[in-house]
Ligand SMILES: Nc1ncnc2c1ncn2[C@@H]1O[C@H](COP(=O)(O)OP(=O)(O)O)[C@@H](O)[C@H]1O
């Protein structure tokens with residue numbers, strides 16, 4: 463019997479707009495529903511949207527930028543936020559006050575320090591990564607994550623891009639069996655088998671395209687909250703299957719006492735920071 467603790471999963475894709483944020487937020491929602499204290503870092507510089515997808519408001523001056531540019535553990539944690547409804551689900555990312563270049567000069571040391579601290583606080587930490595390999599946040603997260611979810615769609619160009627990324631991943635010694643390939647927005651144009659033949663990696667999960675989902679997400683709902691239609695259920699099944707693959711051997715979600723205890727710890731840290739700040 464195992465429990466999920468201090469596990470880090472990166473969600474990445476070789477092209478933008480395929481569904482990294484979509485999958486990250488659904489996984490996060492599912493993990494927290496299972497009783498895991500869940501952290502999400504949105505490393506996207508151009509269009510951070512994971513907090514919004516999770517209905518979490520990032521307050522001014524309390525964002526990923528502040529979390530990265532501090533040495534103090536307690537200051538890192540105060541830059542994660544949740545909402546009233548999902549008390550076990552915390553997210554950080556850049557907010558409207560940050561410039562897109564605020565993460566440009568970040569160092570590998572700062573990224574790893576943030577990952578270390580976040581990992582030690584959460585049962586499960588999800589990293590919503592930028593596509594480009596030029597982003598240090600992606601590069602460090604690939605190395606750091608226990609597994610990498612590679613999100614692709616049915617587009618031939620995505621598969622071609624993935625093939626060149628695979629070369630790069632090999633060069634930087636990322637074990638290819640850490641990758642879990644997911645086809646999202648599946649419209650049946652390329653089968654899982656065709657994708658496998660083209661890129662040489664097995665496709666583990668296929669999630670259908672469903673345009674109602676955009677409306678649901680815009681209303682701050684996830685498929686777990688709506689879930690009415692057949693396609694919703696197909697998406698839910700895909701997310702659950704992916705979650706199972708990520709957490710296999712340890713899906714005995716930790717329950718009641720644990721999450722309250724951990725939340726107490728997080729909130730406890732916030733208090734400490736407040737006290738320290740008032741004393742300064
Ligand atoms: N399976 C799906 N069916 C329909 N729309 C989807 C699906 N997955 C993602 N989307 C929508 O596609 C858009 C891009 O997804 P997003 O997760 O923001 O991509 P990324 O983070 O990779 O840039 C969003 O509007 C999202 O709601």
Ligand SMILES: [Mg+2]
Nearest residue numbers: 482483506511
């Ligand atoms: Mg995104």
